Amino acid sequence: MVRALLALTLMSLLTLAACAGSGDHKPAAPVGLDDPAKKDIAMQLVSSAENSSLDWKAQYKYIEDIGDGRGYTAGIIGFCSGTGDMLAVVERYTKARPTNALAKHLPALRSVKGSDSHEGLGQPFTDAWARAAVSDPAFRAAQDAERDRLYFTPAVRQAELDGLGALGQFIYFDAYVMHGSGDSEGSVGFRTMREQALGTAKPPASGGDERAYLNAFLDARVEAIGREPSHTDTSRIETAQRVFVDKNNFGLDTPLEWKVYGDSYRIDRIDAE
Numbered sequence: 001m002v003r004a005l006l007a008l009t010l011m012s013l014l015t016l017a018a019c020a021g022s023g024d025h026k027p028a029a030p031v032g033l034d035d036p037a038k039k040d041i042a043m044q045l046v047s048s049a050e051n052s053s054l055d056w057k058a059q060y061k062y063i064e065d066i067g068d069g070r071g072y073t074a075g076i077i078g079f080c081s082g083t084g085d086m087l088a089v090v091e092r093y094t095k096a097r098p099t100n101a102l103a104k105h106l107p108a109l110r111s112v113k114g115s116d117s118h119e120g121l122g123q124p125f126t127d128a129w130a131r132a133a134v135s136d137p138a139f140r141a142a143q144d145a146e147r148d149r150l151y152f153t154p155a156v157r158q159a160e161l162d163g164l165g166a167l168g169q170f171i172y173f174d175a176y177v178m179h180g181s182g183d184s185e186g187s188v189g190f191r192t193m194r195e196q197a198l199g200t201a202k203p204p205a206s207g208g209d210e211r212a213y214l215n216a217f218l219d220a221r222v223e224a225i226g227r228e229p230s231h232t233d234t235s236r237i238e239t240a241q242r243v244f245v246d247k248n249n250f251g252l253d254t255p256l257e258w259k260v261y262g263d264s265y266r267i268d269r270i271d272a273e
Contacts, residue, residue: 039152046173048236048265071116082117084113090103092145093132096138101128108125159173162203171241179221186228194217215242225237255267
């Protein structure tokens, strides 16, 4: 009887230990830029450089020629008539709203691609862009979708493959926004910058140090800006992204403080909607 009780007690203890050991105590996975709150931080950072404002949602209606040789620059990440991403936005919008006021400008947008021309566009086009941004959620959704398709998603996916956290994912995204994925006339693309960085340091996915690799990538980007006639200022790197790297803030955690073009910015906290 005693032996039976001892055996039963032992079995009970082993069962409890097994149950305790079977619980999921794995540390939470690092939060990446796909997280809505982190993505909002990324958009505020981009907007501080592109629009001198943290209010990125106010930029859907923005449109002007900034004299960089790319025609009109517009919207939440600076879609350009000369590079073709503005055309992609209007084409997507027209699929959702075939009779929209921008649709009639599609032939002109196709014609000016690759140039800084405004031919066939002008004020009727810029006014229609601003009105659509204010009045039609489908147009704002088209901008969101093309931002993600052309810039955000490929940048974040490559950063994940390289083993980078939210900061590195943002650094890739901002490079995509400003320079595009590949080289073009007068512009050095993201892929060239990454190849140059890989020649200097290994990314975390290959056993490298995250800080060293990100600094190598930022060095490559600064060099690229120096070779582009349409860009000269490097403050979005040296007094913003480099600051976060130097603080080892690889999770892009708030609070964040940085400067762009000499203007100071701060994000204390983001609550995702």
